[in-house]
Amino acid sequence: MSPARVVVVDDSPTMRGLISATLRRDPDLQVVGAAGDPLEAREMIKELNPDVITLDIEMPNMNGLEFLERIMRLRPMPVVMVSTLTQAGADATLRALELGAVDCVAKPTSAQASEGLSELAAKVKVAARASVRPAGRIAQPKVRTGYAPADTVLAIGSSTGGVEALLTILANFPETCPPTVITQHMPATFTKSFAARLDRICGGRVEEATDGAPLEVGRVYLAPGGETHLEVVRAGGLRCRLRQGDLISGHRPSVDALFNSVAHAAGPNACGVILTGMGRDGAAGLKAMRDAGARTLGQDEASCVVYGMPRAAFETGAVERQASLADIGPTILTLCERRR
Structure with missing residues (x-):
């Protein structure tokens, strides 16, 4: 070549x-x-x-x-x-x-x-090698009333191309969105600004995760870039934990660290989503979530900027269902909705 x-x-x-x-x-x-x-x-x-x-x-x-x-x-x-x-x-x-x-x-x-x-x-x-398309407009937040989430933790992992993907997905989220934890590979200087940008288009409240923060309905927690991994632990309820440690799957924060912790802390009461990005970070962790009974989604190749992380997860059997970027947001809300 x-x-x-x-x-x-x-x-x-x-x-x-x-x-x-x-x-x-x-x-x-x-x-x-x-x-x-x-x-x-x-x-x-x-x-x-x-x-x-x-x-x-x-x-x-x-x-x-x-x-x-x-x-x-x-x-x-x-x-x-x-x-x-x-x-x-x-x-x-x-x-x-x-x-x-x-x-x-x-x-x-x-x-x-x-x-x-x-x-x-x-x-x-x-x-x-990336798939590049004309940038679309980020959808305006949709007013969605009456959404009642189940007792489900939503965990999302993304890397290259993840900024656009996360903006597209969270624009669909209502004020009562499921408690959501996100690891996006991103320099430390960027994550506070990115959390603020997501907060402006999401119905729920988006912020950088802090150690010990309780996971609550209507809240979205973004892993800070830099020296810690974002994990979920049980401590009088589900909480964020920021843990210092070595690189995992080549990254800190690592999607694998997040997904593995959710598999352990929430078991079947969780939904895992892996989005566009290069490499394999998240594949093993998403498989652990699926093995624990969680629902799992992967972004499809056609809508990825880089179909690396979702491909690795799909090939290991971690992905229950693949979906386009346009469909992932509504699908997440359906999977995490309280059954009437």
Whole structure:
């Protein structure tokens, strides 16, 4: 298979050189161009037809978000954002992921430039194989009255492409949604902003999980990025636990850690959902949930940005049923509804 062709877009000549040099060290990638602003990048895309572009947000002539919106509307293609992880940078990068960017990496500072792009090549290679479509509008929250959840814990795991997927699913959730715990692979700087974004479109209340928080109807708990795993434990009722520990399935927080804890704490009174993402994190944990009697769903290949985690779960027998992204939200609510 021929190397994936990449165009690097950044206004800093130093950063363009650093990104290009990092990518050129991988034999599966070929840097075919480097542009200093979106206008130059537009001409390179037309001429060079790359498989992936890396894109900064703060640039002259047109900011990266505006350029990304035009790309996804006129010529959808895989984009990996390389941006600062300040609070403002996190908010902008989340908006880029909503617009259709496949993934993001932190722009290194000069103090740690040599190792700051360690994940870039892997993410660009995944992006080159990703399924990219024009970004759709996130549905407005639907007013749903009279929904009564059963005594069921909902656990969701996601990675690459998960921002759009979670926004789409939670936009369907009513004020009385089932108690929900979510692990999304995401840098620590992003999760508070992402929880706030989800809170604005979800009928229930969405927040970063805190250690000891009780799982309650109408509440959604997002795993903080960084140093802990989000788990569910029984301690006078079901509660969130933030546990420090090693990487599990290559991640912290890990979907496997969450799903395994739910299988142990809630058994058949649970529903597990695995969404778009690369790798295998969550497959073993979802199998444990299904073996414990929980209902399990996997996002189907056609609607995934990366059909890695759902594929691994499906192939291990962890997935009871596959569904499209458009159908998963309503299906979750049906599975978690109190039987009349």
